[in-house]
Amino acid sequence: MTSGGGRTLSEHASKTLLAGHGVPMPQDRIVPTAADAVLAADAIGYPVVVKLGGEAIAHKTERGLVRLGLVDAAAVRLAADELLQAATPDDGEVHLLVARLLRGNRELIAGLTRDPQFGMTVVVGIGGIFAEALADVSIRLVPITSIDAEEMIDDLEMQALLAPFRGEPAVDRDALRQILVGLSDAAEADPSIVSVDINPLIVVDGVPVAVDALVEVQA
Amino acid sequence: MSGDPGMSGGSGTSGASTTSWRPSTQHFLALFEPKGVVVAGASTHPGKFGFVALHNILVAGYAGNVFPTNRDGSEILGVQALTDIDQVPDGAADLIFVCTPASTNQDLLRQAAAKGIRAAFVSSAGYGESGPDGVRAQQELVDLAGELDMLLVGPNGQGVISTPASLCAQIVAPYPPAGRIGIVSQSGNFVSSFQNYAIASGVGISRAVSAGNAAQVGVADFLEFFADDPATDVALAYVEGVVDGRRFYDRLRAVCEQIPVVLVKGGATAGGARAAASHTGSLATDDRVFDGMCRQAGAVRATTIEEAYEVAATFATQPLPTGPNVVVVSTAGGWGVVTADAIAGDSSLKLIGLPDDLRADLDGKLPPRWSRNNPIDMAGGEGKDTITDVLATAAGHPEVDSVVFLGMGIQGNTAKMEREGRFYPDHGLERIVSYHERQEVRYTAAASDLARTLGKPILTATELAVTSPGNAAVRGVVDSGRYCYPSSNRAVRALGHLVRYAEWRRRRGLPTPPR
Numbered sequence: 001m002t003s004g005g006g007r008t009l010s011e012h013a014s015k016t017l018l019a020g021h022g023v024p025m026p027q028d029r030i031v032p033t034a035a036d037a038v039l040a041a042d043a044i045g046y047p048v049v050v051k052l053g054g055e056a057i058a059h060k061t062e063r064g065l066v067r068l069g070l071v072d073a074a075a076v077r078l079a080a081d082e083l084l085q086a087a088t089p090d091d092g093e094v095h096l097l098v099a100r101l102l103r104g105n106r107e108l109i110a111g112l113t114r115d116p117q118f119g120m121t122v123v124v125g126i127g128g129i130f131a132e133a134l135a136d137v138s139i140r141l142v143p144i145t146s147i148d149a150e151e152m153i154d155d156l157e158m159q160a161l162l163a164p165f166r167g168e169p170a171v172d173r174d175a176l177r178q179i180l181v182g183l184s185d186a187a188e189a190d191p192s193i194v195s196v197d198i199n200p201l202i203v204v205d206g207v208p209v210a211v212d213a214l215v216e217v218q219a
Numbered sequence: 220m221s222g223d224p225g226m227s228g229g230s231g232t233s234g235a236s237t238t239s240w241r242p243s244t245q246h247f248l249a250l251f252e253p254k255g256v257v258v259a260g261a262s263t264h265p266g267k268f269g270f271v272a273l274h275n276i277l278v279a280g281y282a283g284n285v286f287p288t289n290r291d292g293s294e295i296l297g298v299q300a301l302t303d304i305d306q307v308p309d310g311a312a313d314l315i316f317v318c319t320p321a322s323t324n325q326d327l328l329r330q331a332a333a334k335g336i337r338a339a340f341v342s343s344a345g346y347g348e349s350g351p352d353g354v355r356a357q358q359e360l361v362d363l364a365g366e367l368d369m370l371l372v373g374p375n376g377q378g379v380i381s382t383p384a385s386l387c388a389q390i391v392a393p394y395p396p397a398g399r400i401g402i403v404s405q406s407g408n409f410v411s412s413f414q415n416y417a418i419a420s421g422v423g424i425s426r427a428v429s430a431g432n433a434a435q436v437g438v439a440d441f442l443e444f445f446a447d448d449p450a451t452d453v454a455l456a457y458v459e460g461v462v463d464g465r466r467f468y469d470r471l472r473a474v475c476e477q478i479p480v481v482l483v484k485g486g487a488t489a490g491g492a493r494a495a496a497s498h499t500g501s502l503a504t505d506d507r508v509f510d511g512m513c514r515q516a517g518a519v520r521a522t523t524i525e526e527a528y529e530v531a532a533t534f535a536t537q538p539l540p541t542g543p544n545v546v547v548v549s550t551a552g553g554w555g556v557v558t559a560d561a562i563a564g565d566s567s568l569k570l571i572g573l574p575d576d577l578r579a580d581l582d583g584k585l586p587p588r589w590s591r592n593n594p595i596d597m598a599g600g601e602g603k604d605t606i607t608d609v610l611a612t613a614a615g616h617p618e619v620d621s622v623v624f625l626g627m628g629i630q631g632n633t634a635k636m637e638r639e640g641r642f643y644p645d646h647g648l649e650r651i652v653s654y655h656e657r658q659e660v661r662y663t664a665a666a667s668d669l670a671r672t673l674g675k676p677i678l679t680a681t682e683l684a685v686t687s688p689g690n691a692a693v694r695g696v697v698d699s700g701r702y703c704y705p706s707s708n709r710a711v712r713a714l715g716h717l718v719r720y721a722e723w724r725r726r727r728g729l730p731t732p733p734r
Contacts, residue, residue: 115508118465118512119465139511139512141515151514151723
């Protein structure tokens with residue numbers, strides 16, 4: 001969902017920027033060393049996720065810079081050491097990002113992208129491994145109202161995925177709406193935003209939680 | 220004929236203008252309700268556009284002054300042509316229909332303005348669609364029209380019709396019946412297509428205009444006029460591309476708050492987008508963005524020309540539903556089942572279970588074998604007044620928002636066969652044929668009356684609308700001013716669009732449109 005031409009912020013900076021515009025974001029711990037990562041994981045509670053972060057790091061998953069399901073201090077220490085060693089000089093300054101491991105059967109995506117004809121748009125869609133094949137997305141022009149956001153969600157084809165699903169409650173539409181309106185507000189307030197990609201937005205007990213976010217700003 | 224503006228359509232945009240001059244309502248009235256029309260470049264040769272335009276104006280019954288002009292001042296179709304616009308009495312005309320070569324048009328517009336003419340429809344080709352010189356000539360024409368305070372439609376357009384004025388200023392056929400649909404198109408051919416559907420369905424048109432190259436005014440300008448036009452209840456537009464998408468969205472949304480707008484967009488697929496880019500010179504956009512833009516603006520987006528006309532005709536002839544609840548009323552089983560499937564396939568519509576009090580009411584009117592649920596299948600149990608009685612009872616229930624009405628025309632079809640068979644009029648056939656036909660008209664007229672008095676859509680569907688348009692039931696629907704749907708699937712699709720538009724208004728606290 002990036003349009004190119006800009007520079008990407010780190011995951012942490014992206015989340016901070018979006019949270020500042022009212023997009024609900026879980027707060028991750030940012031730490032410099034493996035020892036600090038263990039302390040953070042102890043505080044959060046296991047299992048956790050540890051990622052390598054930095055301004056120049058955009059494609060963490062593809063580079064294997066995300067370690068999921070770490071169940072104890074030893075696993076965290078090992079993962080953190082490996083991640084720090086995987087950093088290359090091109091990555092510049094790096095840090096470790098420690099977060100609680102979120103589980104949910106459903107993933108959504110949300111973001112901002114600029115259309116050459118209609119300008120900045122808000123996007124919501126079904127995420128996960130079948131996202132591209134399903135291509136189930138709904139788009140509106142910035143700014144959107146809460147009513148527009150509600151209709152965006154209604155317009156998704158896979159309504160069954162938003163209903164109660166495999167023992168999990170229905171997707172909290174108010175929470176999802178708040179994310180979409182927050183994205184629109186962010187685009188209005190900060191014209192330097194080129195694109196935003198919140199992917200995945202994992203549905204945890206019905207609540208969509210932004211697990212990763214990438215903001216591209218004008219270079 | 221020289222040239223084919225229908226095919227070339229135009230290097231149009233949907234509302235961008237390069238000058239600051241904007242038309243007023245008075246300018247649009249000069250176009251749609253002129254007191255007199257000058258046909259510049261009128262020809263004695265029946266194969267020329269300049270002949271056809273004059274011919275169509277004369278035969279459609281336009282009551283104002285008509286002034287053909289050409290170089291030799293010959294008589295055409297019994298009207299003496301003038302050799303110069305100077306000979307037109309001052310103030311006798313306010314529209315000029317231009318069929319002359321592009322090179323002469325600047326002088327023509329100056330002379331026309333001096334005579335008080337406020338609107339020009341330019342059918343001439345050789346402008347923006349024909350290369351850099353044409354683009355320059357088009358810009359000069361736009362600048363001149365602005366200086367002259369003149370509305371300029373086209374160039375390279377097929378024409379304009381306006382049924383309140385019985386005006387058919389077009390270089391092509393047909394002329395549609397009068398109605399409440401206002402049409403603007405970036406492709407002239409689709410203006411003709413929509414008019415053909417108007418003739419076939421009997422649901423007519425108020426105004427229709429081919430925007431041609433849309434050099435000065437485009438789709439959005441006409442939509443804004445339609446929104447305030449007392450003759451128009453619903454706008455219908457064919458769009459290929461927009462230049463300033465954001466501005467188009469703002470204007471479209473403002474129009475949708477006043478009247479329903481049905482859009483059909485060419486170039487929805489990658490292949491279509493390439494064709495549209497060469498047709499109108501407009502940039503392609505992700506179709507899902509256009510789709511979302513329409514939903515946000517409240518515009519109804521139809522996928523086909525046929526669907527677009529059908530939806531516009533539904534807005535023009537049915538009240539807006541106040542909710543999603545649909546009841547199907549059918550004289551026989553299979554139709555109702557298929558219609559139930561169609562309703563289930565549209566998430567905006569709800570096939571409600573019959574409320575207990577309604578079921579009890581219907582038990583008193585129908586034999587025990589009736590379906591006792593929705594669809595209401597009368598199962599052939601109807602006496603002389605049963606159909607109208609059941610329809611009124613079902614449609615009148617407060618939980619019912621709209622009705623799809625099926626099974627009309629069976630008796631009329633039998634009557635047709637009997638009337639055309641060799642035993643007619645003996646053996647009592649004359650009497651029974653006449654009775655059947657009267658009953659069909661009675662039922663369909665009753666459906667129309669109920670829709671009006673209850674303020675709920677009642678859509679009558681039968682394939683006889685296309686297979687046997689002379690059928691008494693089809694005539695009954697058409698003569699009562701409604702659209703007769705060729706299938707229940709199509710009726711359901713149109714109804715879904717009405718429900719979504721009504722819901723779009725309701726969520727935003729907008730009142731039901733006054734017209």
